[in-house]
Amino acid sequence: MLNLFDPLLSELAAATIDLSPGRYGLLTACDGGLLEVSGLSAPVGALCKVAQGPNEPLTAEVIGFRNGRTLMMLLGDTVMLRPGARVRAEGQPGMLYVGEAFLGRAVDGQGLAIDGLAPIHSRQAWPAGGKRTSALDRSGVREPFDVGVRALNALTTFGVGQRIGIMAGSGVGKSVLLDMIASGAEAEVVIVGLIGERAREVSDFVERHMAGSRRARTAVVAVPADHAPNLRLRGAMLATSLAEYFRAQGRQVLLIMDSLTRVAHAARELALLLGEPGAARGYPPSALAAITKLVERAGNSAASGGSITGIYTVLADGDNQDDPVVDTARSILDGHVVLSRDLAQRGQYPAIDVAASLSRVMDRIVRPEHAALAREFRALVATYEANRDLVLMGAYRPGADPLLDRAIAMHDALSTFLGQHAREVVPLERSTAALARLLSDAD
Numbered sequence: 001m002l003n004l005f006d007p008l009l010s011e012l013a014a015a016t017i018d019l020s021p022g023r024y025g026l027l028t029a030c031d032g033g034l035l036e037v038s039g040l041s042a043p044v045g046a047l048c049k050v051a052q053g054p055n056e057p058l059t060a061e062v063i064g065f066r067n068g069r070t071l072m073m074l075l076g077d078t079v080m081l082r083p084g085a086r087v088r089a090e091g092q093p094g095m096l097y098v099g100e101a102f103l104g105r106a107v108d109g110q111g112l113a114i115d116g117l118a119p120i121h122s123r124q125a126w127p128a129g130g131k132r133t134s135a136l137d138r139s140g141v142r143e144p145f146d147v148g149v150r151a152l153n154a155l156t157t158f159g160v161g162q163r164i165g166i167m168a169g170s171g172v173g174k175s176v177l178l179d180m181i182a183s184g185a186e187a188e189v190v191i192v193g194l195i196g197e198r199a200r201e202v203s204d205f206v207e208r209h210m211a212g213s214r215r216a217r218t219a220v221v222a223v224p225a226d227h228a229p230n231l232r233l234r235g236a237m238l239a240t241s242l243a244e245y246f247r248a249q250g251r252q253v254l255l256i257m258d259s260l261t262r263v264a265h266a267a268r269e270l271a272l273l274l275g276e277p278g279a280a281r282g283y284p285p286s287a288l289a290a291i292t293k294l295v296e297r298a299g300n301s302a303a304s305g306g307s308i309t310g311i312y313t314v315l316a317d318g319d320n321q322d323d324p325v326v327d328t329a330r331s332i333l334d335g336h337v338v339l340s341r342d343l344a345q346r347g348q349y350p351a352i353d354v355a356a357s358l359s360r361v362m363d364r365i366v367r368p369e370h371a372a373l374a375r376e377f378r379a380l381v382a383t384y385e386a387n388r389d390l391v392l393m394g395a396y397r398p399g400a401d402p403l404l405d406r407a408i409a410m411h412d413a414l415s416t417f418l419g420q421h422a423r424e425v426v427p428l429e430r431s432t433a434a435l436a437r438l439l440s441d442a443d
Contacts, residue, residue, distance in 0.1 A: 025070065027085040033228070034273050035060055035072040037087045042070055045128060046093035050074070051086045059110070060087070061230050064274050071274070075110065075231045092125055096238050098245040099124040103189070106206050106220040109235030114222065115206065126241045128234070130297040139302040141334070141361040145309050146428040148184015149177070151352050151418045153431035155374045156337060156359040157366050160252065161300035161307040164359070165260070165329045168339030168351075169319035175201060176422055177339070177350045178258055181311060182209055184425040187254035189246045190214070193239030194222040195232050196262025229266035233290070236263045240297050247306035254309050255298055261315035264291050264325045281324050288328045295332050321356075335359040348419050355382040366432075373435050380407040381414055413438060 025040025027050060035050075042048060042062045049057040058081065060072040072087070097111050099122035106115040113120055141159035158164055168174050175197070182190065182205075192209070194202050202222040209218055219242055223235035236257065243255040257263070267290035268283055276284040298310030314329045319341055330336050337357045344351035355378060363371050384407040390396045391408060398405055407414075417438055420426065426434075 024086045024088045037070045040070050042089040043093045046089050047091050048087050048089050052080050073230045075228050094128050095125040096128050096241045097122045098126045098242050102219040104215045109223040109231040126245050128237045137302050139300040144365045147181045148425040149180050150420050150426040150431045153428045154435040156357050157362045159361040159365045162334045163295055163298050163310040165312050165314045165333045165336040167314045169316050172339045172341050172344050174313040185254055188251045189253045190218045191239050191243045191255050192220045193257045195236050196225045199224040229269035232266040243308045247308050248304050250304045250306045252307050257312045259313040259315050260291050261325050283324050292332050354378050370432050383407045
């Protein structure tokens, strides 16, 4: 029984006693979630407690300062907030707690447990914005990464330390594909950031993936859509910081972020609240820069030998692949998988648009014959899709195009190869063998 108190006693023993006078400020204004506090000097990123009488104090984060006043935003609702409330700074500004204690647990953006288990006690601090290193510290992608999905393994092979985006409109299957990757991928540590998604999806994901042997190597950071934008942004930084911490120990980490667009939305809300003008379709420059900084923190480390393989979902608003968030993510990522609503409506799952998807490191990590087979498969699929209407109308005359003739003859086999049941796991070797067998049988 006494062992239950060991983490708490260890934390108290390691804590330092601050004997300096306590400082506090007074809440002077609250406008649309933006708080103005006078008399308190606290750096951007610091957490503060807002007293509200006998009730539990509210937590706010410093997001800026103006005209001698500190600007804050609550990590919760403004209910019960009153003018003149005392505000005190606490903790280490700009630092997040990480460590082994987070494995097997589900937490919110503040690192507080949401799985009903004991509180998490960790004194290992990590910069919320990451530890900036030299560009030459990022070693290249040299080994393939098995994700357990046949179409991805065979046609857009991922690499250890690669950053990949899964791009699609709403309801096309991004979360289902992520679920398949989380089930089939092999990694020492799996960090999952569920940012701005439905609370039901969070509970379903935790129930499926935080069980059995996988629980001990998995950590989930979940901030649903109804939470404050700064808490959503903080959750994304916590998930990335956890991945960086384990990479610094030389471990192979899989970082799953669902979704990068919700992170950009949170950054946009904060920027507009601070008065930054909207630029590209309402996105201020700092909102798009936020996702760039987040993605750049993943990758291989030459110093530790560890890696972060990052897989991010990107929501294309209105199925627009030229959306600013989609375009920014595509330009900074090392590859992208595009899901097609048309393919989903035809019953193909996962609805991967092979012609539009790309892995920028595939040619360097697979055998030349594998790369050639993948290009051949993509050419067949692209040719059929480009002429699909002609074929269905009967306007195409067989024999006019040998490549199209072959694509028509193999269409059913190609579609079957791309489809996969959500609970099925197909390793990399089986995927490449199936691709070689498919194309050799058609010759």
